Amino acid sequence: DAGITQSPRHKVTETGTPVTLRCHQTENHRYMYWYRQDPGHGLRLIHYSYGVKDTDKGEVSDGYSVSRSKTEDFLLTLESATSSQTSVYFCAINGREGNPYEQYFGPGTRLTVT
Amino acid sequence: QKEVEQNSGPLSVPEGAIASLNCTYSDRGSQSFFWYRQYSGKSPELIMSIYSNGDKEDGRFTAQLNKASQYVSLLIRDSQPSDSATYLCAVFRGGSQGNLIFGKGTKLSVKP
Numbered sequence: 001d002a003g004i005t006q007s008p009r010h011k012v013t014e015t016g017t018p019v020t021l022r023c024h025q026t027e028n029h030r031y032m033y034w035y036r037q038d039p040g041h042g043l044r045l046i047h048y049s050y051g052v053k054d055t056d057k058g059e060v061s062d063g064y065s066v067s068r069s070k071t072e073d074f075l076l077t078l079e080s081a082t083s084s085q086t087s088v089y090f091c092a093i094n095g096r097e098g099n100p101y102e103q104y105f106g107p108g109t110r111l112t113v114t
Numbered sequence: 115q116k117e118v119e120q121n122s123g124p125l126s127v128p129e130g131a132i133a134s135l136n137c138t139y140s141d142r143g144s145q146s147f148f149w150y151r152q153y154s155g156k157s158p159e160l161i162m163s164i165y166s167n168g169d170k171e172d173g174r175f176t177a178q179l180n181k182a183s184q185y186v187s188l189l190i191r192d193s194q195p196s197d198s199a200t201y202l203c204a205v206f207r208g209g210s211q212g213n214l215i216f217g218k219g220t221k222l223s224v225k226p
Contacts, residue, residue, distance in 0.1 A: 033213055042218040043158070043202070058213065090157055101146045101206045103214055105157040 003027045004106035006091050012112045019078040021109050023091030025071075032074040033092040033103065034058075034066065036085075043090070049074055081113045117141060118205050120217035128225050133190040135220050137203030140184065146206040147179055147186045148214065153199045162188060193224045 003026040013019050023032060034046040045058030047066040055066050063085060065077045078085055091106040119138050127133045135149075146165050150158035164170045164177040164186065176189040186205075190197055200221045204214040 040218070043216040045213045048213055099163065101214075102148065102160055102163055103204075104160060108157050 004091060004093055004104065006089075006106040006109050008109060009107065010110045012114060013081050014114055015082060016080050019081050019111065021076045021078075021089055021091075021111070023074045023076070023106055025074075025093050027093065028071055029093040030071075031094050032068065033094075034064075034074065034076045035090045035092060035105075036060065036087040037090060037108075038087050046076065046089075078111075081111075083113050085111065086113045087111060117215045118203055118217040120201075120203050120220045122218060123221040124223050125220055126223045126225060127193050129193060129195060131193050131224075133193045133197065133222055133224070135188040135190075135201050135203075135222065137186045137188075137217055138184055139186070139203075139205045139215075141205070141207050142181075142184065143208055144181075144184075144205045145208045147177070148204040148206070149175075149177060149186075149188045150202040150204060150216075151197075151199045152202060152219065158202055190222075193222075195224050195226050198222055198224050 005024045007022045031050055033048040035043045037043050044060045046060055046064050047058055049055045049068040067075045089109045092103045094103040117140050149162040151161050152158045162175050162177040164179045167179050167181055170177045174191045178187045200219040202219045203217040206214055
């Protein structure tokens with residue numbers, strides 16, 4: 001257990017509604033990431049953060065926004081959910097002393113957009 | 115060419131055998147390499163990291179890295195049914211982002 005929690009763990013929502021997923025860490029890591037995992041595509045980076053209020057886009061950022069107002073929380077928002085955003089979303093952290101490039105994943109959020 | 119490529123499998127081995135999982139990467143500047151294990155419905159779990167050419171052993175797992183050939187592998191000795199999972203290869207290319215590039219994974223099935 002890497003001290004990462006995600007909420008909610010499961011969510012079903014309708015097309016066009018906004019959705020916010022939360023990632024919470026207890027280890028004070030600087031870097032946090034949001035990935036999505038889809039069959040045939042593997043894990044793909046959506047957004048990442050390198051500090052409070054410091055975020056940047058990843059490979060598949062369209063339709064997503066993020067915020068990080070506290071070190072421990074990294075929020076992912078789907079501004080207007082679409083069926084193509086049905087996926088499993090994983091949050092990850094890295095930066096453990098001595099192994100800064102290793103990443104540790106949260107339990108995931110399974111999102112279904114109907 | 116995909117950045118990180120893995121054979122999707124499934125790779126099936128009998129219990130007690132050696133399972134060999136392979137991964138190639140395209141960016142010669144890649145610096146760090148990782149193997150994750152992912153059980154169905156669960157999150158990826160880091161099992162091995164390797165940073166320099168050669169072999170690195172941890173229990174029944176051995177990671178092998180050959181930067182000249184842009185190749186990294188994972189050997190699982192004395193495979194057990196509990197090793198049945200999808201194994202993800204991940205590569206850190208360097209730079210400020212710090213994110214990993216993942217292969218699509220190889221599904222391993224260990225038959226009793």
